[in-house]
Amino acid sequence: MNTAATNAELIETKEKMQQERCSSSDRPLDPGCLLPQDAERSADQPGRAVVDFPVAAVLPAGGSGERMGLTTPKQFCSIFNRPLISYTIQAFERLPWIVMVVVVVAKDNHDLMLNIVRKFNHTKVKVVHGGTTRHRSIYNGLQAFSDSTDSSTPKPKVVIIHDAVRPFVEEDLLLKITLAAKEQGASGAIRPLVSTVIATTSESYLDHSLERAKYRASEMPQGFLYDIIFQAYQRCSEFDLEFGTECLHLALQYCGTNARLIEGPPTLWKVTYKRDLAAAEAIIKETLSVSACIIAEAEEEAVELAKTLQKNLNMMETDVIPCGKESNVQYLSKTRNFIHISASASSSLWVLEMVKCFEDIDHARLYPVVIVWVQLSMTKQSADSQETDEFMALASEVKQRNVLLYGIKIDHSKEWHPVWSSAAVAHLLQAWTCCAFRDALLHTSELEQWQRSLERLGQITLVLIRDRNMALTGQMLHV
């Protein structure tokens, strides 16, 4: 055999396969955007325009979450003191074109679920009891619409079935799934496979491997004409109900309806193992930390510091507003992160006034709001114990309303109180040329120290916002 020819063929084949792999749609070149679109959408959602028929959702949540390895079923595990299932419900409830969300829970969790509905003010939810398998739970959920005696759950035209432990689902995909289900009778979200699928022998050896490019992972949401999926469940076998995992298969097998498949974003994954809960928390933290509102009290030092801090928080979208405007809904509703800068340990009355504003627009119901109070300390003394106790008590009070209050003191006690803006640096340069030369040199080391303090202030502020650590609320940190 001509080795040179064989090598050339091998190289050519490898290059061809590499080109195919990079071009084929089954290989996401990068994980893509992991941040769900806005946690809440404004009133003019696109769906409102095109969905002119009743759409409902069924969220199976009757499992025990064995693979999570916790005593609490994973759908009730909390992120920021809020159960995972509440995030999923909210993803559907916030859309006006979804009229009802049926949540299917184990009988033992009925009261727990009702408490969650009440605490987080979920208004479109009906709770029904699940079964011993996911399919049985889904079937129970669908039956809630077929109970003609219960006018509170009218039969929808399209029903979306979505695992309650898939909290990140965006309106755009729900719209596509709904419209495809209306047109085709069934639709389902899919994702490229990350690992290759293989078949094994009974002795756990490799039987054969599947050509990954020809397969996809079936995810959720899935959509169906209600009559089709309900009929499929009525007709399916006990074996299906006991061992099946695929609703699309039931629609095809028992109603001859072939689902339209729609590729969704990477955030569709199902929370199954502990790592998935950590990933979900990280995504929610990231989503909550993209913006901030910096509120500066009137003193020049506070205004200058606000502008400097805005530059140091360059990875966030920030507004700087004068004190007093923060109650303006246009600022309040844009973010859940507020940084209040005062040139002294001014009165803390503004905190309670802000929290009142949050309550007026229900701003902290679903996600914790962060307030970082930055105080320019004109004296080197650290806060006295009374001031510390009062701040801790205030933080404890507002935490009850899901507002996390943190304090940072930045030492500003210098004879020459430079707020190191361009004006201050210009003053230094001007002093460089006249009799204040010696003073200017003395202050240079202070300038470097002040710059370091400013950098630390930006870093600590960002960490407090991103982590929303409950244990640090009420602490007065020093930079």
Ligand SMILES: Nc1ccn([C@@H]2O[C@H](COP(=O)(O)OP(=O)(O)OP(=O)(O)O)[C@@H](O)[C@H]2O)c(=O)n1
């Ligand atoms: N009898 C069941 C079993 C599962 N589910 C729901 O179906 C979804 C997807 O199922 P899965 O991830 O398997 O959840 P669990 O069965 O709880 O997990 P595990 O298999 O690890 O026990 C979950 O929201 C789960 O609560 C359900 O409603 N009724």
Ligand SMILES: O=P(O)(O)OC[C@@H](O)[C@@H](O)[C@@H](O)CO
């Ligand atoms: O099998 P599990 O109960 O873990 O999860 C159900 C998933 O299989 C299902 O949600 C998707 O594959 C779509 O059918």
